[in-house]
Amino acid sequence: MxxxxxxxxxxxxxxxxxxxxVVSEPTVRxxxxxxxxxxxxxxxxxxxxxxxxxxxxxxxxxxxxxxxxxxxxxxxxxxxxxxxxxxxxxxxxxxxxxxxxxxxxxxxxxxxxxxxxxxxxxxxxxxxxxxxxxxxxxxxxxxxxxxxxxxxxxxxxxxxxxxxxxxxxxxxxxxxxxxxxxxxxxxxxxxxxxxxxxxxxxxxxxxxxxxxxxxxxxxxxxxSGSASPSRKTALPEVPLRMKVRTMGPLLLFTALYVLVYAGEPIKYAYLPIYMIDRLHFPSGIEGAIVGIQPLVELVLMPLSVLAARRIGMMRLMVVAAGFGVAANVCFATTGSAPGLFAGQILMGGVWGVFAALGIIMAQRLLPSAVATASAIFMSSTALSSALGGSVGGLGVGVVGLPHVFLVPATFALIAAIGLLLMDRSTRKSQASSSGPPEPNETSWA
The missing domain is CATH 1.20.1250.20 (MFS general substrate transporter like domains)
Structure with missing residues (x-):
C-alpha cells in the first residue's frame, strides 16, 4: 500500500x-x-x-x-x-x-x-x-x-x-x-x-x-502463533472467566444489535396482516414486498465490505441502523405499495451491512476469545425475537396497525445513537494513543 x-x-x-x-501485497490474483x-x-x-x-x-x-x-x-x-x-x-x-x-x-x-x-x-x-x-x-x-x-x-x-x-x-x-x-x-x-x-x-x-x-x-x-497444528500445547491459553470490563464492548455491541434485529419479528408478524387485512393487497404484491428484502440483502453484502474499507465498519453500521429507522417509518406511515417496497429495500440495506460485518466486528471486540464472541453475537437473535415478539404484541394492542412499527423505529434510533457513540469513542482513543492499534484490536475510551 x-x-x-x-x-x-x-x-x-x-x-x-x-x-x-499482508495488505501491502498485490492482491490482483x-x-x-x-x-x-x-x-x-x-x-x-x-x-x-x-x-x-x-x-x-x-x-x-x-x-x-x-x-x-x-x-x-x-x-x-x-x-x-x-x-x-x-x-x-x-x-x-x-x-x-x-x-x-x-x-x-x-x-x-x-x-x-x-x-x-x-x-x-x-x-x-x-x-x-x-x-x-x-x-x-x-x-x-x-x-x-x-x-x-x-x-x-x-x-x-x-x-x-x-x-x-x-x-x-x-x-x-x-x-x-x-x-x-x-x-x-x-x-x-x-x-x-x-x-x-x-x-x-x-x-x-x-x-x-x-x-x-x-x-x-x-x-x-x-x-495464529501456534508452532505446529498437531501440538495443542502450542495454542495460546485463553482465560475461562473473562472480566466484564474485557467483554464490555462486545456485550454493548451485541445489545445494540439486539435492538436493531428486534424489528424483524414485529415486521414478519404484522406486516403481512397489515397488507392483507387493512390494505387488501393481492397475494402477488404481498409476496413481492416480502421477498425483495433478502434479495437486496444478498446484493449489498459484498458491497458493504468494500464500503467498510473506506468509511469504517462501525460508521457504516450507524448508517445501516438509520436505514432501519427510515424503513419502519415507511411501514408506519405510507400505507401504499411503493412505500412498503421502499421500506423493505431499506431493510435489505440494514441486513446487507449487519449480516456481512456483524460477526467480524464481534470477533474484533474480543480477539482473545473469538469463539465466545461469535457464539454470543450469533445467539443474540434469540433475544431479539423474544424482545420483538413481546413488545410487538403489547404495542399492537395499544397503538394498533400500522403505528406499531414506530416501536422498532425507536429501537433502531437508539441503536444508531449507541453505535455512533461507540465509533466516536474508538476514534478518540485511537487518536490519543501513541501508536497505531495492533491488528485485530480495538481501543476503547
Whole structure:
C-alpha cells in the first residue's frame, strides 16, 4: 500500500484487521471467491451454513402449526415456544468458552450439529405438547452454537494464513446462511403440504446432520502463533472467566444489535396482516414486498465490505441502523405499495451491512476469545425475537396497525445513537494513543 493509499484510510476500517505486510501485497490474483473455492474449510463452511439456514428457515414458519394441529396446543402456547430460544445465548457462551480453552472448533461444531439432528428429530417424533418445549430449550440451544464454531475456525485459519480479502471470505460464508433462509420457507411449506408436518421437521433434522458432510474429517486449524497444528500445547491459553470490563464492548455491541434485529419479528408478524387485512393487497404484491428484502440483502453484502474499507465498519453500521429507522417509518406511515417496497429495500440495506460485518466486528471486540464472541453475537437473535415478539404484541394492542412499527423505529434510533457513540469513542482513543492499534484490536475510551 502506498503512502497515498494510507492517507485515505479510515480508523476502524477492515484493513486494521489484516497485518500491514499482508495488505501491502498485490492482491490482483487473490480474490475471496478463489479462496473459498480453494480452501476445504471455507468451502465446507459455506455449504454447511447454507444447509443450516435451509433447515432452520424451513421449520420456523411451520413449528406453530405443528404445535397447534398435531399436538393440540393453543395459539398462546405456540407463541410461547419461541421463548425456548432464550437458552441459546447461555449455551452458546458455554460452547464458546470451551472452544476458546481447548481450540477444538470443528469438534464442537460436529457435536452441535448432531445436537441439532437429535433436537429436530425429537420434536418431529413428539407426542406431548411439553416435549418440543423441553427439547427446544435444552437441546436446540446448543445446536445454535454450530455456526459460531465455524466462524471461529475461519478466524483461526485467517490468522495462520492471512489474506487482504479475509473479510470477503467471511462475508461469502455468511451469505450462504442468508441464501438458506431465502430458500427454506418455501421449501418447508411445499414439504409440509405434500408430506405433512412431521416429515418436514425430520427433514430439518437431516439438514442439521448434513452439515457434517461438506467438512468431512477436516481437522481444526491451528490458531495464529501456534508452532505446529498437531501440538495443542502450542495454542495460546485463553482465560475461562473473562472480566466484564474485557467483554464490555462486545456485550454493548451485541445489545445494540439486539435492538436493531428486534424489528424483524414485529415486521414478519404484522406486516403481512397489515397488507392483507387493512390494505387488501393481492397475494402477488404481498409476496413481492416480502421477498425483495433478502434479495437486496444478498446484493449489498459484498458491497458493504468494500464500503467498510473506506468509511469504517462501525460508521457504516450507524448508517445501516438509520436505514432501519427510515424503513419502519415507511411501514408506519405510507400505507401504499411503493412505500412498503421502499421500506423493505431499506431493510435489505440494514441486513446487507449487519449480516456481512456483524460477526467480524464481534470477533474484533474480543480477539482473545473469538469463539465466545461469535457464539454470543450469533445467539443474540434469540433475544431479539423474544424482545420483538413481546413488545410487538403489547404495542399492537395499544397503538394498533400500522403505528406499531414506530416501536422498532425507536429501537433502531437508539441503536444508531449507541453505535455512533461507540465509533466516536474508538476514534478518540485511537487518536490519543501513541501508536497505531495492533491488528485485530480495538481501543476503547
Amino acid at each position: 502506498s503512502e497515498h493509499d494510507d492517507v485515505g484510510r479510515q480508523p476502524g476500517s477492515i484493513e486494521d484487521m489484516v497485518p500491514e505486510a 487473490d480474490s475471496a471467491v478463489r479462496l473459498v473455492l480453494a480452501s476445504p474449510l471455507y468451502r465446507g463452511a459455506t455449504i454447511a451454513l447454507f444447509l443450516a439456514g435451509l433447515g432452520q428457515s424451513a421449520a420456523a414458519p411451520q413449528i406453530a402449526l405443528f404445535l397447534t394441529k398435531d399436538l393440540g396446543g393453543s395459539l398462546t402456547a405456540a407463541g410461547l415456544f419461541y421463548l425456548t430460544s432464550l437458552t441459546a445465548p447461555v449455551a452458546g457462551y458455554l460452547v464458546g468458552a470451551r472452544s476458546d480453552r481447548t481450540g477444538g472448533r470443528l469438534g464442537l461444531f460436529r457435536v452441535c450439529a448432531v445436537a441439532g439432528f437429535l433436537g429436530w428429530a425429537g420434536i418431529a417424533c413428539a407426542t406431548r405438547l411439553w416435549m418440543p418445549f423441553v427439547i427446544g430449550a435444552v437441546v436446540l440451544g446448543f445446536a445454535v452454537a454450530s455456526a459460531s464454531q465455524l466462524f471461529a475456525a475461519i478466524h483461526d485459519e485467517l490468522g495462520v494464513r492471512p489474506s487482504a480479502v479475509g473479510d470477503g471470505v467471511v462475508s461469502i460464508v455468511r451469505m450462504a446462511l442468508t441464501a438458506g433462509w431465502i430458500v427454506g420457507p418455501s421449501a418447508g411449506a411445499i414439504l409440509a403440504a405434500r408430506f405433512g408436518l412431521r416429515p418436514m421437521l425430520f427433514t430439518t433434522a437431516l439438514c442439521a446432520v448434513a452439515q457434517l458432510v461438506p467438512l468431512g474429517m477436516l481437522r481444526t486449524p491451528p490458531r
